[in-house]
Amino acid sequence: MASPPAANLLYAALLLPPALVYLVVKRRRSSRLPPGPMGLPLVGSLPFIDRNLHVYFAGLAAKHGPILSIRLGSKVEFVVTSAELAREVLRDKDLAFANRVMPDAGSAVSFGGEKNIVGSPVGPKWRLLRRVCVHDMLGPAGLESVRGLRGREFRSTLRYLHSRSGEPVDVGAQMFLNTMNVITSTMWGGTIGSQGERAAVGSEFRGLVAEITELLGSPNVSDFFPALAPFDVQGIRRKMEGFKVRFDLLFDKIIQKRVEADGGGETVVTDMLETMLKLEREGGDGKTSFTMNNVKALLLDMVVGGTETTSNTVEWAMAEMMHNPQVLKRAQEELDMVVGRDAVVEESHLSELHYLRMVIKETLRLHPPLPLMVPHSPSADSTVGGYHVPEGTRVFVNVWAIQRNPLVWNEPLEFNPERFAEGDNVEGRKWDFMGNQFEYFPFGSGRRICAGIAMADKMTLYSVAMLLQAFHWKLPQGTQLDLSEKFGIVMKKATPLVAIPTPRLSKPELYY
Numbered sequence: 139m140a141s142p143p144a145a146n147l148l149y150a151a152l153l154l155p156p157a158l159v160y161l162v163v164k165r166r167r168s169s170r171l172p173p174g175p176m177g178l179p180l181v182g183s184l185p186f187i188d189r190n191l192h193v194y195f196a197g198l199a200a201k202h203g204p205i206l207s208i209r210l211g212s213k214v215e216f217v218v219t220s221a222e223l224a225r226e227v228l229r230d231k232d233l234a235f236a237n238r239v240m241p242d243a244g245s246a247v248s249f250g251g252e253k254n255i256v257g258s259p260v261g262p263k264w265r266l267l268r269r270v271c272v273h274d275m276l277g278p279a280g281l282e283s284v285r286g287l288r289g290r291e292f293r294s295t296l297r298y299l300h301s302r303s304g305e306p307v308d309v310g311a312q313m314f315l316n317t318m319n320v321i322t323s324t325m326w327g328g329t330i331g332s333q334g335e336r337a338a339v340g341s342e343f344r345g346l347v348a349e350i351t352e353l354l355g356s357p358n359v360s361d362f363f364p365a366l367a368p369f370d371v372q373g374i375r376r377k378m379e380g381f382k383v384r385f386d387l388l389f390d391k392i393i394q395k396r397v398e399a400d401g402g403g404e405t406v407v408t409d410m411l412e413t414m415l416k417l418e419r420e421g422g423d424g425k426t427s428f429t430m431n432n433v434k435a436l437l438l439d440m441v442v443g444g445t446e447t448t449s450n451t452v453e454w455a456m457a458e459m460m461h462n463p464q465v466l467k468r469a470q471e472e473l474d475m476v477v478g479r480d481a482v483v484e485e486s487h488l489s490e491l492h493y494l495r496m497v498i499k500e501t502l503r504l505h506p507p508l509p510l511m512v513p514h515s516p517s518a519d520s521t522v523g524g525y526h527v528p529e530g531t532r533v534f535v536n537v538w539a540i541q542r543n544p545l546v547w548n549e550p551l552e553f554n555p556e557r558f559a560e561g562d563n564v565e566g567r568k569w570d571f572m573g574n575q576f577e578y579f580p581f582g583s584g585r586r587i588c589a590g591i592a593m594a595d596k597m598t599l600y601s602v603a604m605l606l607q608a609f610h611w612k613l614p615q616g617t618q619l620d621l622s623e624k625f626g627i628v629m630k631k632a633t634p635l636v637a638i639p640t641p642r643l644s645k646p647e648l649y650y
């Protein structure tokens with residue numbers, strides 16, 4: 139027979155698992171958490187989550203319903219998967235749910251945390267940052283003032299693609315570079331100097347952004363078990379701090395050049411950097427301060443928030459059109475009518491490209507670049523769908539799944555731009571990017587809606603227009619289109635789209 143201490147241990151081993159299950163169930167009931175997977179003691183559902191988190195969450199919603207809770211490590215998260223509940227979080231209780239829980243990796247790279255837009259809680263600092271960004275820099279007047287810079291970058295991408303005629307091109311990589319160059323030139327115009335210097339900075343940024351978004355999308359023990367955060371078990375914080383130092387050096391160099399040029403009276407520019415440096419010199423707007431770290435954190439927001447989101451959308455649009463040649467043909471016919479082949483498409487043509495605009499909308503419906511948006515979080519205990527949501531809980535809104543709801547969208551998995559034509563049917567509503575309809579909101583909704591919509595709208599349409607008007611596209615022999623997705627903080631194509639451009643314009647001179 140076992141000795142008394144050994145018997146106690148045996149009883150404890152037998153009783154512990156049911157006791158833990160009982161405690162979890164009791165806690166879930168008493169705190170009125172919504173249903174969700176049970177998970178294991180201590181780690182919750184961590185061992186079961188799929189790399190494609192948006193698909194995994196959609197599967198859980200099919201089983202547990204449109205609002206569910208899931209324990210990941212020591213944290214309980216909520217997932218919302220219906221238009222009605224999205225409206226409750228983003229519209230009806232917009233202010234209550236307008237905060238963020240900054241992931242450990244995010245605060246490491248954001249120049250001291252709460253210095254940027256994405257991570258700041260709603261308050262005077264966030265309001266100032268958004269005003270600078272949305273009104274002063276990315277609003278209609280701000281974007282118009284740098285139209286020439288955008289045109290210059292598009293011409294240079296056009297030239298490059300022409301020089302690669304007949305050869306396979308990584309479409310996403312080229313669009314990333316194009317977007318990056320447009321965003322950086324919008325931010326600091328001609329400060330960098332020679333074309334060579336600009337290209338070098340562009341490619342350094344690309345590498346850094348890719349590494350940062352990769353790490354932001356990686357599961358991090360420090361987030362699931364905040365008590366372990368000081369130990370940085372996976373070294374993610376350390377790597378992020380390293381990236382921050384590299385960004386810091388790059389930004390310092392760019393800012394220094396501008397400050398010297400301003401001091402010598404060389405420049406009279408109206409780019410974003412100038413707007414921000416002016417605010418920094420004034421010390422803020424009287425209500426809240428604005429420091430050099432805010433300048434850098436905002437620059438980082440633009441570079442990280444604006445590049446992959448935009449270039450991945452263009453890559454998906456091209457891939458879907460190559461998969462649906464009748465759509466591609468119709469888009470090119472529209473371009474032939476509006477622009478012809480004796481000229482290069484310009485920004486001034488975009489307002490006439492109605493069909494192509496529907497192509498972009500359909501791309502953002504099927505492949506929203508942020509499938510779970512940026513999670514919102516209540517600043518005090520709140521409720522959603524009648525369930526209690528404790529302060530600081532992360533609430534994921536699965537916009538990817540909502541935009542594929544078969545009760546709203548006919549044949550939701552088909553790529554069908556015509557569904558965005560205006561008409562009487564339910565799909566023919568005036569879908570736009572402003573987050574007013576909770577069946578379609580790829581840019582979010584409410585006060586934290588994307589700060590770069592106007593720029594993203596211009597950039598995606600202009601990029602696809604340029605690619606289609608100036609070139610025919612085909613796949614390299616022996617390759618096939620793969621339309622599968624890879625989840626990350628920004629969703630990508632699982633395999634890059636590699637395609638061969640050949641000239642379509644009437645004269646080679648048009649490309650130069």
Ligand code: HEM
Nearest residue numbers: 255256443444447448508512581582583586588589590594
């Ligand atoms: C197709 C392109 C893009 C898509 C689909 C997109 C989508 C989104 C979404 C879903 C959010 C989160 C909204 C929420 O939390 O409710 C967001 C936030 C944000 N986006 Fe975009 N975005 C795009 C391009 C851009 C561009 C070009 C910029 C700037 C150059 C930008 C800057 C930002 C910023 C700063 C935020 C944070 C806003 C805040 O927290 O207040 N985005 N975006």
